[in-house]
Amino acid sequence: MNRIYTCGRWMVMILIALVSVAPILWMVAGSFRPYQELFKYTSLDIHLIVPVEWTAKNFHQVIFNARDPFLRYIWNTLFVATVVTFLVLVINSMAAFAFAKLRFRLKSVVFALFMSAMIIPGEVTLVPNYLLMHDLGWLNSYKALIVPSMLSVFGIFMLRQFFAEVPNEMMEAARIDGASLPRTFLSIVLPAAVPALITLGLMTFLGNWDSYLWPLIVINDQKMQMIQVGISTFSSNEGTDWSKVLAANTISTAPILLLFLFLQRYYIQGITMSGIKG
Known part of the structure; x- marks a missing residue:
């Protein structure tokens, strides 16, 4: 029973952590996407977090914006x-x-x-x-x-x-x-x-x-x-x-x-x- 309780507690903590971190991960992943790809993946898919086409152009245009x-x-x-x-x-x-x-x-x-x-x-x-x-x-x-x-x-x-x-x-x-x-x-x-x-x-x-x-x-x-x-x-x-x-x-x-x-x-x-x- 103690092992089951410990496993259940860890699963709940991991779930809460994933829910909390998911918006940050999506923000970071979105910053490396071209605009055309940003809202292309809206369902539960690996590419919702991992970009298909990686680009650092967004950071360059933000940092060196006159x-x-x-x-x-x-x-x-x-x-x-x-x-x-x-x-x-x-x-x-x-x-x-x-x-x-x-x-x-x-x-x-x-x-x-x-x-x-x-x-x-x-x-x-x-x-x-x-x-x-x-x-x-x-x-x-x-x-x-x-x-x-x-x-x-x-x-x-x-x-x-x-x-x-x-x-x-x-x-x-x-x-x-x-x-x-x-x-x-x-x-x-x-x-x-x-x-x-x-x-x-x-x-x-x-x-x-x-x-x-x-x-x-x-x-x-x-x-x-x-x-x-x-x-x-x-x-x-x-x-x-x-x-x-x-x-x-x-x-x-x-x-x-x-x-x-x-x-x-x-x-x-x-x-x-x-x-x-x-």
């Missing part, structure tokens, strides 16, 4: 996502440390106000944020993409849960040894929350890599645009040539998949843990 500088879109997105991720980890880790370990007046009230911001949909803040960027003169600049994204209420909450589990005795011992508060934060608290930091970093990087609506609103210069907006513009310019659109999506998806493959162990650990144990 009208839509796709490599520029990738660089813009990589720059903004990297800077935002770094600032989020720095600022939110310090805020979470303050809420978890420091004592100050009205701490519970301030933290409750922070948490209440999580129930506000992002669409509600689009107009106020746009007006603020306009008043600051930051429209059509990287500052409009970076500064509003530096604070993550969920990130503060998640890191606070990890920092709260760090024994106070360790911090007290560091203070007795002469370590300053910043030194204690860098040497004791942060190393204990590495899985949470990597998880927050991955989520932040992915969110900015896939950002579409906010860059579409605040960026007008085509050369400064983000990759998702660039893909949509490429799609509208190219009409119904979905092979090039699939090639553009394959290029934009590859960095995220590689990043997740290298850091998935820490990501899963950060998601499943509610704090540091022991």
Whole structure:
């Protein structure tokens, strides 16, 4: 019975994995097809996934498109996502440390106000944020993409849960040894929350890599645009040539998949843990 149960569980897991991966496989396969072949095979056939005629022309036309500088879109997105991720980890880790370990007046009230911001949909803040960027003169600049994204209420909450589990005795011992508060934060608290930091970093990087609506609103210069907006513009310019659109999506998806493959162990650990144990 145990063997039957194990086999059944593995079959279900494999089926779920195939259903999840099938759209990605079709996207990658479609990016190597000529347009005439893309929708030719619609039934359950091997050529639904494996192209009959392989071609790399779609990638060449996407990457070296003079009208839509796709490599520029990738660089813009990589720059903004990297800077935002770094600032989020720095600022939110310090805020979470303050809420978890420091004592100050009205701490519970301030933290409750922070948490209440999580129930506000992002669409509600689009107009106020746009007006603020306009008043600051930051429209059509990287500052409009970076500064509003530096604070993550969920990130503060998640890191606070990890920092709260760090024994106070360790911090007290560091203070007795002469370590300053910043030194204690860098040497004791942060190393204990590495899985949470990597998880927050991955989520932040992915969110900015896939950002579409906010860059579409605040960026007008085509050369400064983000990759998702660039893909949509490429799609509208190219009409119904979905092979090039699939090639553009394959290029934009590859960095995220590689990043997740290298850091998935820490990501899963950060998601499943509610704090540091022991």
